[in-house]
Amino acid sequence: MCTSISWVDYTLNEAIKKAVSWSQLAMIVRYLAQIGVYTGDVWLNDWNYYLEHNSSDQDTTLLSYIKNGWRIKIFAGRGETEAAIASGFSSIILSWQYSPWQSEKMLERELKALSGKKIYLSFLDAGEYTKDDWRRLWPLLQKYHVKGLLYSDGRSSMDALGTYNKLTEIQKSAVLPIEFHGHNAYGLATANALSALRAGISRITGSVGGIGSHTPLEEIWMVSKYFLGCKVLPNHFADYCRKILICLGVMIPGNKAIIGSEIFSHESGIHVDGITKNPQLYEAFSPQEVGLTRKLVIGKHSGSAALRYKLQEWKLGLSTEQSKRLLKEVREMATVQKTAISDYQLKKLYFKTVSEV
Amino acid sequence: MLELVDTTLRDGEQAAGIVFSPDEKLEIAKRLSAAGIPWIEAGTPAMGQAEQAAIKEMHGAGLTSKIVTWNRAVEGDILASIAAESSFLHISIPVSDLHITEKLKKSREWVIKEMRAAILLAKSFGCTVFLGAEDASRADTEFFLKVTDIAEKAGAVRVRYADTVGCLEPLAAQKIISRLTAKSSLPIEFHGHNDFGMAVANSLAAAEGGAQFISGTIAGIGERAGNAALEKVLKALTELSAYQTRIKLEHLKETAKYVNMLVGS
Structure with a gap:
């Protein structure tokens, strides 16, 4: 299990939301690479807003690196597919929520519009889907060559045992790789990510310091080491985490687990x-x-x-x-x-x- | 019904550099009481007369919460609690072999003897005694159960299972607490620390496993990476697990803002 674990970043998206400079963005990307994070997601709206307001001195090498490594994320049903293709990102992730105004027919229309692209699908509140839902959805996702499924706990409503049980169950029928995307409104994200790893999920999303209410990457790294015996700790990871948070202008509380300056x-x-x-x-x-x-x-x-x-x-x-x-x-x-x-x-x-x- | 135990004024204040003034202690206790927290671990009387005076003031403040004081299994600590006019005493003993041999340089038998004597001493003053099993998550569970049994016979009415260095994870916490609840002669209180960022998740899992009490601190202040943040535990318990408590979440959130203001975070 340990050898195949990889991390999907949401720190960069927080950075562009905070409108950091190009040089700070380059530094963050470089530090993330130092700690083994080469991919992640950025929302189309946030990305376009950032480009619009930082049109001068664009770093084309950096842009190309991000567009090849990160995925551009769009909401299904908002007519964003064309803009996503135009963004030049090599992978597109479509965020979908099962609701009266987002039917599966509409999902299929969006997938069709993205045909030929490297598509990933994010299911918001995925924990609410039943076995029958998944059984019905898999053929559709296969038909459009969806590369992977982001199992998102969008409302932070899952706990450790529920996460383990649900992800163990979905793994039995899954026809494509699954990523776990936890949120931290209740302080349960790290424990849920650990449960996801236990259930055999090998791609986990998170952000440095847990900013944006994501799973704190530094916590899930330590947890993977201490509770699963995985040798996944990047060298000097805590130092790079602190540097990234400084670039973002985020103050780390002294008692922040793993990286807070006062925890010892x-x-x-x-x-x-x-x-x-x-x-x-x-x-x-x-x-x-x-x-x-x-x-x-x-x-x-x-x-x-x-x-x-x-x-x-x-x-x-x-x-x-x-x-x-x-x-x-x-x-x-x-x-x-x-x-x-x-x-x-x-x-x-x-x-x-x-x-x- | 699940009950919450607040230890902001004891374990929370033990975070390096945090000091509450007596007035602030009283104000926090009043807010906790108004929020409906049934148990407040208010301090360690053995620290001296100033601490005892602050605790006495809480006793006289007409709070609905019950005020508990923290003690080692040492005669001087128990007498200091009595001097602070306390009648609910938490008596802590280490239960892991690591703590018994490396810290105390003693044996399991010695710990049991001291614990029993301390409980009997507190009982002789008519106190209600809660046992604290320090470092329980790294202890032999059979020894935990043995200690609990002896404490119950000596008159203790509750045992705290302390995950002292925060080294549990929720699936294990639920299993362990579930197994212990089935065998323990005393109701179990779970006390989690946040070293790996899982204190709230562990507290929730312990409640699922049958713990009848969960302890934590407001805003999660405490040693190292802190304790389980009580307002988060309550939010998760009530909104995700449909537990019922009489505690007012909004009051606790406001108390968390107040505590954060005091500690400057």
């Missing part, structure tokens, strides 16, 4: 005591793996072990009595200033305490 900051007494004995006690993976560093923070929740450890680093000793007194002072200061204690403050408090006790 430890303050509470019990945790720091544990970390200094064996980091595995309170870390699921090492900071080195994601290019971060561990920080031991002194603050309101510190214990005496943390103080001793920190002071030992500076070759400063501490008696039991001094430790109690210093801890009290540290907690009081952290509570008053409502944040952690800096090294400078700790040293000042230490020398004050030592002189008094």
